[in-house]
Amino acid sequence: MVLECVEKETGRNPQFAVIWLHGLGADGNDFVSMVPEIVAADWPTARFVFPHAPRRPITVNGGMTMRAWYDITGMEIAQRQDETGIRQSITQVEALIAREVERGIPAAKIILAGFSQGAAMSISTGLRHAERLAGVIALSGYLPLERQLETERSAANADVPIFMGHGSLDPVVPQTLGMLSRDFLRSLGYSVDWHSYAMAHQVCMEEIADLRNWISARVRNLS
Numbered sequence: 519m520v521l522e523c524v525e526k527e528t529g530r531n532p533q534f535a536v537i538w539l540h541g542l543g544a545d546g547n548d549f550v551s552m553v554p555e556i557v558a559a560d561w562p563t564a565r566f567v568f569p570h571a572p573r574r575p576i577t578v579n580g581g582m583t584m585r586a587w588y589d590i591t592g593m594e595i596a597q598r599q600d601e602t603g604i605r606q607s608i609t610q611v612e613a614l615i616a617r618e619v620e621r622g623i624p625a626a627k628i629i630l631a632g633f634s635q636g637a638a639m640s641i642s643t644g645l646r647h648a649e650r651l652a653g654v655i656a657l658s659g660y661l662p663l664e665r666q667l668e669t670e671r672s673a674a675n676a677d678v679p680i681f682m683g684h685g686s687l688d689p690v691v692p693q694t695l696g697m698l699s700r701d702f703l704r705s706l707g708y709s710v711d712w713h714s715y716a717m718a719h720q721v722c723m724e725e726i727a728d729l730r731n732w733i734s735a736r737v738r739n740l741s
Contacts, residue, residue, distance in 0.1 A: 520613050521569040522546075526553050529563035534627040534652065534737065535618045537567045539611065539636030541658075543584045546570045549633065555726050561737050565623070569614055571635075574603065587635045588662075599662050604642060611643040615651075624649075629736060631655035634691060634719065637682075638662050641699070644678060645671050645708075653679040653736045655729065658691050658719055661699035668706065680710045681732045683725045685717035 524546040540548040546568035553566050571585040578590045588603030611630070618628055629652045632640035637659020644654035645667060654675075659682075661667065680703065684696040693714065700710050711732060715722050 520617055521572070521610055523570065523614070524550055524568040526550055526566045526568075527563065528553070528557055528561070528566075531563060532565035532623065533562035534629070535565045535567060535623045536629045536631055536733075537569070537611070537614050537618070537640075539569065539587065539630075539632035539639050540571065540585070541632075541634030541636055542576070542586050542590065543579075545585050549721075552721070552726065555723075556730050556733070558730055558734050561734065565618070567614060567618070569610075571607070572610075587639045601663060601666075604639070604662055607639050608643045608646065611639055612647065615643075615647065626650050627652055629653045629655060629733065631657070632659060633657045633721065634659055641680070641703075642667070645675050647675055648672050650674045651678055653681065653733070655681045655683075655732075656696075656699075657683045657721060657725070658685060658688055658696070659699075660691060660695045661702060664699075664702055671706070676707065677709060679732075679736060680708055681713070681729065682710055683713040683715065683721075683728065685719060685722075686714050687717060688719045690719040 538549055571587045573583050574586050575581045575583050587607040589600040591598045630640040630644040637656035640654055641656050641661050684693045686693050700712050703710050713728050715725050
C-alpha cells in the first residue's frame with residue numbers, strides 16, 4: 519500500500535519528480551509552502567510528492583505516537599538504531615518511486631529529498647535503489663546503517679549527485695553527525711555537495727537558493 523501523500527505540480531504533464539520526506543513528528547504538509555520558493559521559472563514542469571510517514575510510538579518521547587520514519591530510542595540518535603523501522607520505511611519510499619515510474623516519470627528523473635529523519639531515509643533509500651536516480655538531497659540529517667550500506671548499495675547510484683545541507687547550530691541533529699556521514703560517503707567514493715549554514719534545526723533562505731541552483735543543474739541534464 520502506497521503512503522498517503524500531498525502533491526503539488528508546477529504545470530501539466532510533469533517531466534520530473536521530487537519525493538520529499540518530512541522530519542519526526544511533522545507530516546507531508548511541512549514543506550509544501552516551500553515549492554514556489556525553490557522552483558525556478560525555467561524548469562520543466564515538476565511533481566512534488568510529500569508523503570505522510572506512518573504513525574508509530576517514539577521511545578525518546580515517552581512512547582508518544584507520532585508520524586515518524588523509524589523509532590528514536592535515545593538522545594544519541596545514531597546509537598541503537600531502529601533497523602526494522604528504517605528498512606520498513608525504505609520499502610515504503612521504494613513504493614513511492616515505483617508509483618512515479620508507473621505514472622510516466624522514470625527513475626532517472628526522480629530526486630529523493632528529505633529533512634532530518636526524512637534526510638536519513640532519502641540517503642538510505644536512494645543509495646540502495648536499483649535504478650539510477652537524478653539526485654539525493656539530505657537536509658539536517660545523517661546516514662543510518664552505515665556499515666550495511668557498504669554491502670547493500672547500488673552500483674547504479676554509485677555516482678548519484680548528493681546535496682547535504684546542515685545548520686552549524688543544530689541542537690537536534692548535530693552538524694558533526696552530518697559531517698561524519700558526509701565523510702563516510704566520500705570514503706565510499708560518493709560525490710557529496712556539502713553546505714553549512716549558521717542556523718539551528720531548520721531551513722534558511724540561503725539553503726533554499728543553493729537547493730534551487732543544485733536542482734537546476736540536475737534538471738538541465740534530464741532531457
